[in-house]
Amino acid sequence: MIDLDDLIALVRNYNPHTNTDLIARAYDYGARMHDGQMRQSGEPYFTHPVAVAAILTEQHLDDATIVTALLHDTIEDTKSTFGEIERLFSTEIAELVDGVTKLTNLELSSAQSKQADNFRKLFMAMSKDLRVILVKLADRLHNMRTIRSMRPEKQAQKARETMEIFAPLAGRMGMQWMREELEDLAFRVLNPEARKSIIRRFITLQRETGDLVHSITADIRTEMDKMGIDAAVYGRAKKPYSIWRKMQEKDLAFSRLSDIYGFRVICEDEADCYRILGVIHHRWKAVPGRFKDYISQPKQNGYRSIHTTVQGRDGKRVEVQIRTRQMHEVAEAGVAAHWAYREGQRVKNPFAVDPAKWIASLTERLDDEDHVAFMETVKLEMYTDQVFCFTPKGDVIQLPKGATPLDFAFAIHTRIGNSCVSAKVDGIRVPLWTRLRNGQSVEIITAEAQRPQASWIDIVTTGRAKAAIRRALREDDRSRFVRLGQELARAAFDQVSRKMTDKALRTAAKMLAVPDEVELLARIGSAELAARRVIEVLYPEVAQGHADEVTQRPVVGLPSDQTFRRAQCCQPLPGERIVGITYRGQGVMIHAIDCPALEELESQPQRWVDLHWQPGRHPPIHNVGLCMTIANDAGVLGRICTLIGEQKANISDLVIEDRKPDYYRILIEIEVRDVEHVHLAMTALEAESQVARIGRARDLGRKP
Incomplete structure (x- = not known):
């Protein structure tokens, strides 16, 4: 969970004048109100409001919206009231929290209610202040990111609701990045096989054509440099769901689909936008009927940009969007740009729409506008066969x-x-x-x-099978977990100079809504609950004081003469959060922050060093272990090795751990640059039909 200092730092990055006392009071109040509540994933419930607040900081929103995110579930799920929030914070924040609560209580997935009526309820509920829907969208985004902890039937319900209501709403508000992520997360639940198929085809296309994004981006930059135009160029492959939707709507095969890649050219002023358009059309052949000028005719949500599709390298169609920096801010944040800070100041963006006028124009047309157009009907197989x-x-x-x-x-x-x-x-x-x-x-x-x-x-x-398996695993491991939990709890108590007693454990179990002290120890031993959480609920003052000491000691980076090594138990990679452990006479051992081995060192905080990877200061090659289960068919192992090579990753070792008539379990050690590189390799391998399972060796408990 993001702690208070980190959250405040995120806000200060774009608003140096933020009211840190207000955010701190909201953080402490929310943590206190949700104390003892747990998410279905087993995490403390308050991790969710904090994550929602963090998402909103990415949009550079004001303090009131950040505080509302921290408190958005208090009226609904705790003993907190509107009056108490109004007294402790402000009427503005109390009304925002109450607005989010009303949105939550709408039966958006009711089978008796038409989708257009659901949107009508949403717009009416948020008409007083549009920030309530910004919080609600961030709330839904985090819930979708963590949806795997829900029951399968609940996952399907939430995914359909997201696809039908929240994703189109985010698009309507101009928050295209959020719409795309919500759609892709819902697509992953509703039609996982289709999503995997798109990824497999995309990997095949990359294998055949190479890195088109990089080459086309370089081509556009070259043309800009020739004309002396100062502009930034970005390229990306479109999301799997976006590709799938176009295939369904246009009834096209993947091979015939155009503009799978999208490119953006961002410049300083409007005149340059049209100069850039001329340069691109002069260099590449424009596709008829695929030009739109949203600068001269902006969208209702404030979106401005020039869209054109051209035939790029090897005749591949690519879409290019051209806009200024201020237009880009609105394109990314949509209506939220009205509240956003830029360079530490609340500066009015001339292209941001007035939220009050925007919502009024929508509600006025609710009865007249065609429902199909309003809902942006999604052609997707929603229901599981x-x-x-x-x-x-x-x-x-x-x-x-x-x-x-x-x-x-x-x-x-x-x-x-x-x-x-x-x-x-x-x-x-x-x-x-x-x-x-x-x-x-x-x-x-x-x-x-x-x-x-x-x-x-x-x-x-099926949920029934998963529940039965987890229950059996818990029964088998319970005695071992209880013993391990006793050792971890005893170490945590010793760390704050307190004695672990049965009474203390019973009290902690009650405060954490755990049935009894034995179950508490079992959860600690199984890593469902951190031992330090027990200390925090029993001795909050002591735990906070100890946390402050630890916070003061770590430093970012290492002295120039300090040696270090990567721990083989977790094999941390650049791009992952890391921590260092000092060893006398041996320097520092680097661990991934979630490495299980760190639990054994909880009682020795003086050996912990806070570190992060410095770009350009680490070796370009790192070994990492992958554990895979593959079909025992002719040529499968060869294809696996070929796929790894195509991702520019070298195999340094391969061990067959288990050999059965119908499958192999193998451990492959490969050389990669960073965590993104290993993710690319794993994605390519996962898309192979003969690969049943793949994971980092550390995540599966294997020894690399």
């Missing part, structure tokens, strides 16, 4: 699309699922991760000694 499979006796088992034999086993009975060792589909033995199809006959093979494995969680799709 069902598959029907048969037991050997002929009984029908209904499962969601994408279900596996393991889902089938748990659907019959938890005991069958727990003891499943393999399966036959239509008489042929198949891996447990095989996706079932309609009409197949499934036979589950069991063994009395078999117990669920942690890897099964990623294989199954």
